[in-house]
Amino acid sequence: MAYEKLFTPGRIGPLTIRNRAVMSPMGTDFADTNGNASPRLIAYYAERAKGGIGLIINEYTGVDDVDSIPTQHNLRMAQDYNVKAAEELTETVHMYGAKIFAQLHHGGATSKSAFTGRQNLSPSGVPMTPAGEVPREMTLEDIKRVQDKFIAAAVRCKKAGYDGVELHAAHGYLMTQFLSEYYNRRTDQYGGSLENRCRFIDEVIAGIRAKLGNYPISVRICGDEMTDHPGFWNLEGGLAIAKHLEAQGIDCINISNGSSWNGNANCEPFSYTPGWKKHVAKAFKEALSIPVIATNTIKDPDFAEQLLEEGVSDFVALGRSQFADPEFVNKAKAGHPEKIRNCIACMYCRERLLGNAMPVQCALNPRLGREYRYRWQDLQKxxxxxxxxxxxxxxxxxxxxxxxxxxxxxxxxxxxxxxxxxxxxxxxxxxxxxxxxxxxxxxxxxxxxxxxxxxxxxxxxxxxxxxxxxxxxxxxxGAPPVVPKSIPGIEKAVLAEDVILGKVRCAGDVALIGTGLTGLECAEMVLDQGHQLTMVEMNATVGQGIYNVVFNDIMSRITPHSPTILTSHQLTAVTDSGAEVKDLSTGETKTVAAGTVVLALGTxxxxxxxxxxxxxxxxxxxxxxxxxxxxxxxxxxxxxxxxxxxxxx
Structure with a gap:
């Protein structure tokens, strides 16, 4: 495939982008504790610029280091001292021919009071989730102060050499909270009607224009929050917001999906089909005259080209695919898509960042975030x-x-x-x-x-x-499976990996011992084959150690089959009629009737x-x-x- 559409230059406001590939903003936690672009972060973005991407929209960039600190290593443009390192970042990216926007961000109610020492801010004092931290309703003075911080950050961005800015109004952050009927319950000029709920971001846009003139401004919103709860917007609501923002003179819109309650619609696990949400982006493309950037679970350049040919968006947003292979675009341009390490949506990156509050890593790319340490030119030949x-x-x-x-x-x-x-x-x-x-x-x-x-x-x-x-x-x-020889009758059991490989066909009811990832994947296959299943787990919970997004995704397919689940139970014997297990809380021994006992006890x-x-x-x-x-x-x-x-x- 020639990828004619993908490699056609595009325009955002006065800016020409060398191709239609945009790197989505994704958190890394590579910045230093003052929010400066560290050598680690600069090398990471340089690798993607060198890899051929047209536009980088860098990770969420804080405008406020007093009331909005989501992590201790998030990139910021909240102070003048952030400009120096940011300039080194933009100059490095430009050296390789790419453009770069900063995504300006305020967490609002999603901030961490443990880091700020202050109660979080929000339009109406509504927590992000019913059990979340209760934020403080912003006064008019608070609103003006935070708006000024957005505008000041944009001025710093231009000084640092950024080609434009993006206002982060997606995924439940402060600007989203103002746009939302669920989070914004104000009765003054910043709440109620669509026009009032947009007033906060409108005034920021006007303030940036007044200071910087024809400087490119993108806005990222969730086209459809895909959250079945009153107050979250659907596609119709997202389009209404976008049309309003277009009238304010923004230069492009960046479409994501989901909400703070539904992160899977933004960053999907492996069970989601690429393009499952393309109807959302296409609706924006058809309704607006400004360029549309959109994510669509794009894992390979053929699909990126297809989306552009179908008119789904003007620019394709490449997210985790840029984690897995920074040379994605260059390899496509050279006509070698088979050489791309395509993202497998395993969620390891998100598990690291959101699950463990650690710098992002990629399962397929061991250099991610370590480009500054493992430089190819330093490899000892x-x-x-x-x-x-x-x-x-x-x-x-x-x-x-x-x-x-x-x-x-x-x-x-x-x-x-x-x-x-x-x-x-x-x-x-x-x-x-x-x-x-x-x-x-x-x-x-x-x-x-x-x-x-x-x-x-x-x-x-x-x-x-x-x-x-x-x-x-x-x-x-590799690591061989654990098979405890001390358990009587263990030779009668079969291994989960042999069931998955089809080497063993289960007969009758099945007792599955162990519910790690291999165990759960085996359980899903066994249930799909029509067997009655009992899952036996020694720990107090099923799937211990599995990242919750992956766990919930798999369990959403297992649970409807209504398997029997025995937690805090230990296998003590395998018999001709099933498995004997011990209840670790009572000491009681019971028999699980099964025609097949499957072991998934780790390696x-x-x-x-x-x-x-x-x-x-x-x-x-x-x-x-x-x-x-x-x-x-x-x-x-x-x-x-x-x-x-x-x-x-």
């Missing part, structure tokens, strides 16, 4: 053709092989199976996860292009590997195997889940890091 062996063709082994080959080592990858992918060949089989095959394909392609000698159907014994005289051996063999590392290779005189490194059992993120990151720092003895 000192392999000098010396042989190394990587055992295991899963994500960790493939990533490890790629980096070692780039360093100049002669890499041989031994895979005992007939295909590459390792446990990804299991992970791709549950419902809605077929896109993981793309990760296997692109890693395999990268390995082959790097010159890795891939040998399938080859068992890696210490003797066979030793005969290859490697200067290093990397065991990326263990491969330290004993490493010892065997070391005994054979081989310098051995454990990689990924073989060292620390985990998920694809840990496997790829481990493979990358171990290969980057490896020093041959």
């Amino acid at each position: 000192n392999g000098e053709g010396r042989p190394v062996v990587v055992v295991g063709g899963g994500p960790g082994g493939l990533e490890c092989s790629i980096i070692l080959a780039k360093r100049g080592f002669a890499v041989t990858l031994l895979e005992k199976g007939e295909t590459l992918g390792g446990t990804l060949n299991i992970a791709k089989l549950p419902p809605f996860k077929a896109n993981i095959q793309g990760t296997i394909d692109v890693l395999a392609l990268e390995a082959r292009e790097a010159g890795v000698d891939i040998r399938l159907n080859t068992e890696a014994t210490p003797e066979r590997v030793a005969a290859m005289n490697p200067v290093g051996v990397f065991l990326a063999v 263990r590392n491969q330290a004993p195997l490493a010892a065997e290779f070391e005994t054979a005189g081989l310098s051995t490194v454990l990689v990924g889940s073989a060292e620390t059992p985990g998920r694809i993120a840990g496997a790829i990151r481990g493979g990358f890091e171990k290969a980057w720092v490896f020093e041959a003895e």
Whole structure:
């Protein structure tokens, strides 16, 4: 595909953008504690600019460091001292031909009083959720003060070299709260009618225009809040707001969806189909004359081109796809979309940022946020053709092989199976996860292009590997499942991974022991096959440790089947008639009748195997889940890091 539409320049106000690809604003927590653009953050955006994106709208940028501190490391333009580092950011982005807007933000009721030491502000004192912090209703003086902060931040942005600003009026933040009939219950000139609810943002727009003239202004709103509760707006309400804002002279509108109650409509887990909400963006495109930017779960350039051809939007917003592969746009332009590491919507990025209040990371891109530390020009190319062996063709082994080959080592990858992918060949089989095959394909392609000698159907014994005289051996063999031999009758049970792979067909009722991610995915498949299911979990809750967005998504499909769930229960025996379990709260033992008992008890590392290779005189490194059992993120990151720092003895 030539991607003619994608690579046609576009205009936003007086600004020409080199293509129709816009990087969505996404939080990172890479700024310093004063809200300045850190070297880490600058390197992160530079990588995306260099990767060919047309316009970067950087992450939410605070205008107020007194009443709005959502995190301790959010980017800000609240003070004059923020300008210096911001200028370095914009100059770096411009060096690579991209444009950049700052997304100006005030959290309002979503701020964290623990950070500010003050009660949060809001239009009407309505908490974000019924159980949330109760904010303080803003006085007219408060309103004027915060509006002035937006305007002052915009002035700083222009001084710092930003090409424009975006006002964040989506996702439940302060400007949204004013627009909302649910959050805004004022009876003065800032509440009630649509015109009054828009007055706060209208006056900010007018203030920026008065100070900066024909300076590009974008507004981000949720086209449809998709929240079934009185006071949240639907598509009709979103269009009314957009038409009003267009009349105020803004230069473009950026359409997201959802609300503070429905984040999945904004940042979807893997079960959502790309383009499921494109009707929203298209309605705005048809109703407005200003350019429309829109997100649409875009994971590949073919779909981006399709959206532009269909007239869904004027610019396509690339979000997590820019996390997964900063070279997304360049690879598309070069005619090599197959080389893109496409986002798999695993939610690891959001889990890090929102679930754990940690800087964002990506499961597929171990350099995300660490571009300043792992610079390609610093990669030591000192392999000098010396042989190394990587055992295991899963994500960790493939990533490890790629980096070692780039360093100049002669890499041989031994895979005992007939295909590459390792446990990804299991992970791709549950419902809605077929896109993981793309990760296997692109890693395999990268390995082959790097010159890795891939040998399938080859068992890696210490003797066979030793005969290859490697200067290093990397065991990326994954983590075997835990099967407690001390439990009577355990040999009668089957493994969840074998059920998922179709190696084992369940018979009759099923008892599933363990409800981690693999367990829940197995449960979903078993229920879809029509079996009655009892889920047994030793912990007090099901799915412990799974990010709540992913957990809720999977459980939304499991719960309608009404499985029996036994928490705080431990497997004590497997019998011909089912499973014996112990109630940890009472000590009572009970029998779960089942024709099939399925184990999903987690995994263990491969330290004993490493010892065997070391005994054979081989310098051995454990990689990924073989060292620390985990998920694809840990496997790829481990493979990358171990290969980057490896020093041959």
